[in-house]
Amino acid sequence: MNDDKQVGSTSLIDSSTTNAVLLNFLSSPKPPGIGPLESCLVALLMLRKAEDHPVFDSQQTLAQMFGVSQRTIVRAQQELERIGWLSRPQRRGRTNSLSLNHENIPAEEPLRVKVTPQAGRLVIAYQTILQRMGRKRFPKHWLSQQKLSAQRMIDRCGGDGGLAVRILGHALGSPLHKKKSMKSLYDVLSRWHKITKTYYEQVELEQAQKTEVAA
Numbered sequence: 001m002n003d004d005k006q007v008g009s010t011s012l013i014d015s016s017t018t019n020a021v022l023l024n025f026l027s028s029p030k031p032p033g034i035g036p037l038e039s040c041l042v043a044l045l046m047l048r049k050a051e052d053h054p055v056f057d058s059q060q061t062l063a064q065m066f067g068v069s070q071r072t073i074v075r076a077q078q079e080l081e082r083i084g085w086l087s088r089p090q091r092r093g094r095t096n097s098l099s100l101n102h103e104n105i106p107a108e109e110p111l112r113v114k115v116t117p118q119a120g121r122l123v124i125a126y127q128t129i130l131q132r133m134g135r136k137r138f139p140k141h142w143l144s145q146q147k148l149s150a151q152r153m154i155d156r157c158g159g160d161g162g163l164a165v166r167i168l169g170h171a172l173g174s175p176l177h178k179k180k181s182m183k184s185l186y187d188v189l190s191r192w193h194k195i196t197k198t199y200y201e202q203v204e205l206e207q208a209q210k211t212e213v214a215a
Helices: 015-027 036-047 059-066 070-082 106-112 117-132 142-156 161-173 185-190 192-214
Strands: none
Touching: 015 036, 015 106, 036 059, 036 070, 059 070, 117 142, 117 161, 142 161, 142 185, 161 185, 161 192, 185 192
């Protein structure tokens, strides 16, 4: 069996980390203009893990959820955008995506300290590959969002950044995984089991071919 297959099963954003972030946020002082509704919106997005992937709840859906008017939700989102905690990239003709900017939220330190320089290098490599493959547009804060998913990938590879790069390269080069893998590292993680399955099948096939040639 190839040594690459000895991967870890840890996850960066586990329940204990999420709880620590939420408790830290709820108990911390808030900037002027951040009231109960804004705090509840941030807490909801933290639970939905919007630090590493977009959430697509419409303003109408959020208004019904919190029992307020849609205009009130708009104002709350605008305030969170103003202080740099929330991003709402425009999607033509569709509901805007909602993403938390974890680098700007002081209470999210438990997440930031777990992101290693290795994850940052993986993100840069990922963006470079996507640009070479023809992708030209990246949403605002896209790079910083990818870091959390990059760290989760490295964690699942037992801390082996080289293995994470090889698996990512396999995903982007495979007709089975390419389309979704070009969207974001969160999307890569969403089909991680399928990607690693075909990756190790390919590794074993290549090893078998090398053995035949050597014989």
